[in-house]
Amino acid sequence: MKKFGTAIILAGGKSSRMGFDKQQLNVDNNRLINHIIHKLSKEFDEIIVVTNTPAYYSGLPCITVEDEIVQKGPLSGIHIGLKKSSSEYAYVIACDMPNIKFDYIKFMKDRINETKSDACITMFGTEWIEPFNGFYSKSILSDIESYLLRDRKSVFHLLKQVNCYYIDEVKAREYSPNWEMFLNLNTKEDLEKYVNNSINKSIG
Numbered sequence: 001m002k003k004f005g006t007a008i009i010l011a012g013g014k015s016s017r018m019g020f021d022k023q024q025l026n027v028d029n030n031r032l033i034n035h036i037i038h039k040l041s042k043e044f045d046e047i048i049v050v051t052n053t054p055a056y057y058s059g060l061p062c063i064t065v066e067d068e069i070v071q072k073g074p075l076s077g078i079h080i081g082l083k084k085s086s087s088e089y090a091y092v093i094a095c096d097m098p099n100i101k102f103d104y105i106k107f108m109k110d111r112i113n114e115t116k117s118d119a120c121i122t123m124f125g126t127e128w129i130e131p132f133n134g135f136y137s138k139s140i141l142s143d144i145e146s147y148l149l150r151d152r153k154s155v156f157h158l159l160k161q162v163n164c165y166y167i168d169e170v171k172a173r174e175y176s177p178n179w180e181m182f183l184n185l186n187t188k189e190d191l192e193k194y195v196n197n198s199i200n201k202s203i204g
């Protein structure tokens with residue numbers, strides 16, 4: 001089994017704050033998620049999009065899956081994505097995150113290789129985590145499954161039960177001083193700000 005060959009894109013949310021489906025976000029006349037798929041395909045052999053609308057992805061270099069344990073938020077998507085993953089670890093990102101940094105992905109892989117952790121994510125301050133732009137191992141699939149079946153949803157609390165390596169904020173800012181690699185577009189204002197702020201834009 002390959003160690004780091006898979007990326008999972010979560011795209012099964014309700015987009016209630018944005019007011020339209022974030023799978024249809026457009027930046028520079030391109031669908032943002034198409035850009036994410038193409039960019040990730042340079043680094044990963046297998047791209048899994050977790051979506052309720054697989055038809056949006058025909059012809060793209062990815063496979064699509066739907067949530068199995070539904071209505072539990074992002075962890076539902078991480079669960080089925082890991083289940084379908086053909087690699088030991090999967091990189092996980094959301095469909096509304098435009099700034100992917102390969103040097104940080106490499107840094108996370110190195111930390112996992114060193115520490116043999118079951119997940120690798122970044123802290124924001126001391127109390128918050130960035131659950132995406134991180135890695136999760138298939139080895140925690142059963143933990144996630146029983147957690148979801150107990151009707152729990154918090155990625156933060158799930159990770160406390162497993163062997164997760166946490167990168168601290170200061171370290172992460174060496175790679176992304178303005179936190180742009182964790183930027184996610186939740187509202188129309190976020191989108192407008194992103195489109196008008198070329199400093200934050202590493203798309204294309």
Ligand SMILES: Nc1nc2c(ncn2[C@@H]2O[C@H](COP(=O)(O)OP(=O)(O)OP(=O)(O)O)[C@@H](O)[C@H]2O)c(=O)[nH]1
Pocket residue numbers: 010011012013014015016017018022050051067070071072073074075076077078093094095096184186
């Ligand atoms: N597969 C799957 N993905 C989800 C689910 N809920 C959220 N996501 C994805 O997780 C990522 C982060 O979630 P949010 O930013 O809260 O997105 P959202 O839930 O669609 O938006 P809001 O309704 O405004 O909270 C996004 O890429 C969502 O598409 C879910 O139940 N299943």
Ligand SMILES: [Mg+2]
Pocket residue numbers: 013014073
């Ligand atoms: Mg949400």
